[in-house]
Amino acid sequence: xxxxxxxxxxxIVTLVAFGFAGKLVINxxxxxxxxxxxxxxxxxxxxxxxxxxxxxxxxxxxxxxxxLIRTWLPSDDAPDVAxxxxxxxxxxxxxxxxxxxxxxxxxxxxxxxxxPEAFRSAxxxxxxxxxxxxxxxxxxxxxxxxxxxxxGIEVPxxxxxFVAACEALKVAGYxxxxxxxxxxxxAAAWFDLLNMRVNGLDKYIEVLDGKVPYNSDEIxxxxxxxxxxxxxxxxxxxxxxxxxxxxxxxMITGDSAMYLMGQFIADSFPDDLEDDLDFFRxxxxxxxxxxxxxxxxxxxxxxxxxxxxxxxxxWMEFISSKEVQSFIxxxxxxxxxxxxxxxxxxxxxxxxxxxxxxDGVIGFYDRDTNPEMANKGMNGFVQFMMYPEMLDQILDxxxxxRKRIYE
Amino acid sequence: xxxxxxxxxxxxxxxxxxxxMYAIWxxxxxxxxxxxxxxxxxxxxxxxxxxFENYKNLFNDPIFWTALKNxxxxxxxxxxxxxxxxxxxxxxxxxxxxxxxxxxTIMYLSMTLSFVVIAQIWSWIYDPKNGALAVTLKxxxxxxxxxxxxxxxxxxxxxxxxxxxxxxxxxxxxxxxRLTGKKALFAYISLMALFIILxxxxxxxxxxxxxxxxxxxxxxxxxxxxxxxxxxxxxxAIWRQIPxxxxxxxxxxxxxxxxxxxASIVDGANWWQRFYNVILPMLKPATIVAITIxxxxxxxxxxxxxxxxxxxxxxxxxxxxxxxxxxxxxxxxMGYGSSIAVIQFFITFGFIIVYLGNALKKEG
Numbered sequence: 001x002x003x004x005x006x007x008x009x010x011x012i013v014t015l016v017a018f019g020f021a022g023k024l025v026i027n028x029x030x031x032x033x034x035x036x037x038x039x040x041x042x043x044x045x046x047x048x049x050x051x052x053x054x055x056x057x058x059x060x061x062x063x064x065x066x067x068l069i070r071t072w073l074p075s076d077d078a079p080d081v082a083x084x085x086x087x088x089x090x091x092x093x094x095x096x097x098x099x100x101x102x103x104x105x106x107x108x109x110x111x112x113x114x115x116p117e118a119f120r121s122a123x124x125x126x127x128x129x130x131x132x133x134x135x136x137x138x139x140x141x142x143x144x145x146x147x148x149x150x151x152g153i154e155v156p157x158x159x160x161x162f163v164a165a166c167e168a169l170k171v172a173g174y175x176x177x178x179x180x181x182x183x184x185x186x187a188a189a190w191f192d193l194l195n196m197r198v199n200g201l202d203k204y205i206e207v208l209d210g211k212v213p214y215n216s217d218e219i220x221x222x223x224x225x226x227x228x229x230x231x232x233x234x235x236x237x238x239x240x241x242x243x244x245x246x247x248x249x250x251m252i253t254g255d256s257a258m259y260l261m262g263q264f265i266a267d268s269f270p271d272d273l274e275d276d277l278d279f280f281r282x283x284x285x286x287x288x289x290x291x292x293x294x295x296x297x298x299x300x301x302x303x304x305x306x307x308x309x310x311x312x313x314x315w316m317e318f319i320s321s322k323e324v325q326s327f328i329x330x331x332x333x334x335x336x337x338x339x340x341x342x343x344x345x346x347x348x349x350x351x352x353x354x355x356x357x358x359d360g361v362i363g364f365y366d367r368d369t370n371p372e373m374a375n376k377g378m379n380g381f382v383q384f385m386m387y388p389e390m391l392d393q394i395l396d397x398x399x400x401x402r403k404r405i406y407e
Numbered sequence: 408x409x410x411x412x413x414x415x416x417x418x419x420x421x422x423x424x425x426x427x428m429y430a431i432w433x434x435x436x437x438x439x440x441x442x443x444x445x446x447x448x449x450x451x452x453x454x455x456x457x458x459f460e461n462y463k464n465l466f467n468d469p470i471f472w473t474a475l476k477n478x479x480x481x482x483x484x485x486x487x488x489x490x491x492x493x494x495x496x497x498x499x500x501x502x503x504x505x506x507x508x509x510x511x512t513i514m515y516l517s518m519t520l521s522f523v524v525i526a527q528i529w530s531w532i533y534d535p536k537n538g539a540l541a542v543t544l545k546x547x548x549x550x551x552x553x554x555x556x557x558x559x560x561x562x563x564x565x566x567x568x569x570x571x572x573x574x575x576x577x578x579x580x581x582x583x584x585r586l587t588g589k590k591a592l593f594a595y596i597s598l599m600a601l602f603i604i605l606x607x608x609x610x611x612x613x614x615x616x617x618x619x620x621x622x623x624x625x626x627x628x629x630x631x632x633x634x635x636x637x638x639x640x641x642x643x644a645i646w647r648q649i650p651x652x653x654x655x656x657x658x659x660x661x662x663x664x665x666x667x668x669x670a671s672i673v674d675g676a677n678w679w680q681r682f683y684n685v686i687l688p689m690l691k692p693a694t695i696v697a698i699t700i701x702x703x704x705x706x707x708x709x710x711x712x713x714x715x716x717x718x719x720x721x722x723x724x725x726x727x728x729x730x731x732x733x734x735x736x737x738x739x740x741m742g743y744g745s746s747i748a749v750i751q752f753f754i755t756f757g758f759i760i761v762y763l764g765n766a767l768k769k770e771g
Contacts (some may be wrong), residue, residue: 067736074451092437096452182719238535240720241631246534372738383721384632386622397469404464 022053024311027072027079030066034267038331045327046318047084053311064124073098078305080312086122086131086297087363088208088370093301094125100302103128105313106320114320116339122297122363132316133337134299135328137263138351139189139364147174155280155406159197166234166303169257176234178256180247181385184378188365189260189294190226191381196292197285198222201360204292208368210406214377214398223384225285225390230388260298261353266333274383281354290359297337298366376401431590437752443745450741461746470722471747474730477637478706478754484641485648485705486664490697493652494690498682500653511657518650526714529643533629541627552623552635560617565610570603630716633723640724644711648704651695659693660686699762706755727751 021328025254030039036059043057046129049350057078060068072078073093084090093099101107106129111120115133123131148155151172156162166176180400181187195204199218206210206212212219229235236242236250259265260282269277281291318324325336330344335352343349355361366374380394387394434627444461448454465471500511532539549555577594580586586594620635622628627640663686671685687694709728712718718725718733725733727747735744 070450070739098451182716184719194432222631237625238628238631241535241628246539375733375738379719379721382719386631386720395609 007385011347022050022311023308024053024081024307024315025056025058025079025308026315027058027060027065027069027082028062029062029083031059031061031065031084034332038328041331042324042328045103046315049211049244049318050314053314072154073303073305076305077117077307078303080303081300081301081308081315083134084131084301085148085363085367086119086133086299087368089367090123090131090301091125092371094302094303095131097392098304099125100304100306100309101130102132102302102313104314105316106132114339115337117299118339122361123299124230130299132295132319133297134319134325135332135334135336136295136297138355138390139260139262139282139294140351140354141257141258141282142251142261142277142279144251144254144276145278146276147254149336156283157259157281159169159283159285163228163232166229166232166258170232170234172176175236175250175256176213177229177258177260178236178247178250179239179259179385180244182241182243182246182384184375185366186244186247186261186363187381187385188374188378189262191222191377192294192362192365193260193282194222194225195219196362198225200289201292204362205368208362208365209372210370214402215392215395220391221312223395227388227391230385235385237386239385245356262294263334263348266347279350291357292360292362293355293358295355295361296364299337300397301361360401370405373402373405440745440748440752443742444749446742449739450735454742457742461743464743465746465750468726470730471727474718474723474725474727476724477710477724480637481644481705481708482702484638484645484700485701488645489648489652489701490694491699494648494656496649496653497656497660498655498686513562514653515650515653517647518654520647522644522647522662522710522738523714525643525647526711529639529646529711530630530715532643533627533639535626535628535631535760538627538629540629544627551625551629552629552632553617553619555627556617556623556655560615561610564615565606566603569606570599573598573602597757601607612761631720633720636716637725640711644704644708648701652701655693655697655700656690660692663689695762695765699758702758706751706758728756 014310022047026043028039030036039057039059042056046053046055066071069084072082074096077096084093090099103306111117111129115123119133119136120129123133143155145290147169151168151174153165153168156165169176179186179190192204195207195218198221199207203212203218236247236256239247245268247256248259248261248265251259252270252273266274266277281293286289296329297301302309302316305310320338322338322340325338326332326341326344329336329341333344333348335343335348343352362368366378369377372385377398380398384391384394415497443454445456445458446454447457447460496514498506500514504510522527527695533541544555549558573595576598577586577591580594581591620628620632622632623635628635630636667685667689668681671681676684707728708726709732712726712729714734716724718729722730728751731744731747731751734740734747
């Protein structure tokens with residue numbers, strides 16, 4: 001009996017001792033080689049600054065992480081901090097009471113010490129900050145300047161110029177716009193940007209919130225602009241068989257001239273062709289409409305069921321700091337959320353300038369709308385790109401989905 | 408039975424561990440799936456009981472019907488193609504040929520690959536621009552899928568059918584006038600040539616065009632044309648299924664006693680009679696296993712669909728398993744996903760009952 005009691009006591013003492021030493025469990029989706037390397041370096045920096053905190057870093061493959069996080073958050077051993085996406089995807093968890101507010105460390109005035117005001121709403125739920133932005137990127141129309149020069153076209157600024165450029169490219173034997181919709185989300189970028197150019201930001205946020213019927217005049221008007229591109233054959237017609245990288249190959253080989261894509265396109269573009277890749281702002285459709293852009297924000301959240309709240313907040317402050325954010329930005333070539341960190345290169349500077357000149361931003365269709373609605377919607381867009389004549393039917397069917405999901 | 412009645416519990420002791428494992432990991436999840444299918448649940452917060460609402464929605468969901476139809480396409484083609492072809496290949500390899508073992512191994516290699524690897528290989532083969540299939544077909548002069556389908560159709564109507572007619576005509580003549588040796592050969596060749604020429608004369612006046620999709624006119628949209636994609640997926644799965652069936656039949660052929668075949672030769676049976684009346688009945692157990700496995704594999708179809716298209720474009724290549732996965736783990740509708748699983752359970756269960764009924768009858 002005595003021995004058992006002794007063991008038990010020893011066990012408790014060890015546990016308590018470890019508890020006092022401070023522990024931090026971090027779950028990250030940086031499974032790709034480059035982000036993984038940077039995350040490990042980040043951990044080394046953290047260990048140097050806070051040697052008392054014992055860190056457990058779990059890195060998962062991106063797609064696995066998205067499924068697994070739903071089992072961690074409600075469970076008793078939730079991670080103390082977890083990587084995630086700002087916007088509706090974060091609010092989804094906050095709404096279920098699975099996240100801890102960070103208002104005490106980032107709320108109110110404190111936010112402005114670190115981050116631009118424009119990011120606040122995407123990182124907040126019910127007026128409190130629930131999300132710490134780490135890095136972000138922009139979407140733009142990427143193109144090959146050499147092809148534009150050869151065909152003799154200028155960078156288009158308005159919709160008419162854009163359509164004329166597509167026509168000129170098509171006549172010259174190029175596929176004007178490449179896209180790969182096998183994994184659906186590439187099509188959503190067109191829906192986002194066309195909507196914001198036609199209907200403006202506020203109206204589009206209502207669309208994302210499921211408040212606007214999908215067969216309404218506003219959406220139909222948007223789709224008519226899209227239909228011009230589809231019906232004239234400016235997109236590659238095998239899009240649905242291609243991943244976004246396979247579609248990019250067409251641009252690398254010089255068959256296609258343009259690609260609406262996020263900044264991460266540069267990661268996959270060959271280094272020796274990097275000088276022949278540039279981007280421009282999505283063309284303006286209505287002159288009196290503000291310029292709104294897409295800027296998905298990645299960052300961190302604080303699960304309610306995590307055990308080490310104090311350590312978690314130390315990590316959050318660590319990630320917010322200018323030093324750490326500029327380290328991540330320069331290593332990965334993304335833009336840091338911290339407002340004092342300069343763009344790491346000329347390409348990023350151009351993207352930063354574009355966003356700073358804009359009148360407002362959203363994240364991305366599948367980050368800002370209900371996940372099921374996003375899935376149905378994106379399937380509808382892919383169908384529309386193949387059968388534009390079925391537009392009314394597709395929109396009616398999406399409207400049925402919207403009603404079922406939101407009402 | 409020489410087991411004493413007092414020791415009735417002995418087999419149960421040995422069975423208890425596997426039975427417990429079976430109950431925990433198979434039976435219980437099935438029961439749970441049934442229970443979930445009557446609820447609305449996002450997998451995280453608590454679930455609400457909604458009765459048959461999920462099933463009502465399911466039967467009104469066009470994607471469900473697409474997936475179900477595709478499952479039956481898989482089922483039919485998975486039995487119709489790999490089994491005869493697998494049998495044919497097995498018959499070929501059963502004859503001792505120089506290098507036969509090497510060919511057998513090459514044939515069998517695709518069987519050793521996992522479905523995800525196969526999906527990746529076939530994605531490359533199907534690449535609409537630079538894929539092996541598109542490049543090969545272009546080298547043979549087919550500019551696009553439309554031309555290929557039209558070419559195959561013309562070949563069927565204006566070559567294959569005339570040849571079949573010629574064979575039938577020769578057989579009919581053979582009934583009244585006995586054709587032997589050279590005469591028979593001459594009759595076959597001349598009549599086939601005659602009918603093919605006649606068919607091509609007919610083609611001048613009657614040249615039917617096959618209706619294909621607009622995508623088929625622009626290239627080889629194996630995976631992007633909604634009418635084509637399911638068949639393309641099934642083809643890549645069949646590529647793996649054929650050697651599987653071949654192995655089953657090769658094992659079966661080892662069990663056919665050579666004496667029986669020799670006896671039939673002595674009795675004057677020709678090759679077809681030998682095959683149809685002697686070998687095929689001996690292969691019946693192998694055939695039943697091959698059909699059962701093919702049916703179950705076709706109903707399980709998921710890996711190829713998920714890895715190659717994720718059910719796209721816009722769900723046209725979806726099958727039930729893939730539809731269930733997307734609804735459950737992408738759209739977070741655990742209840743709805745469970746109701747799909749229940750439907751699939753009953754379909755599979757139906758086939759298993761038929762199979763078990765057959766198997767038990769034989770044992771009994």
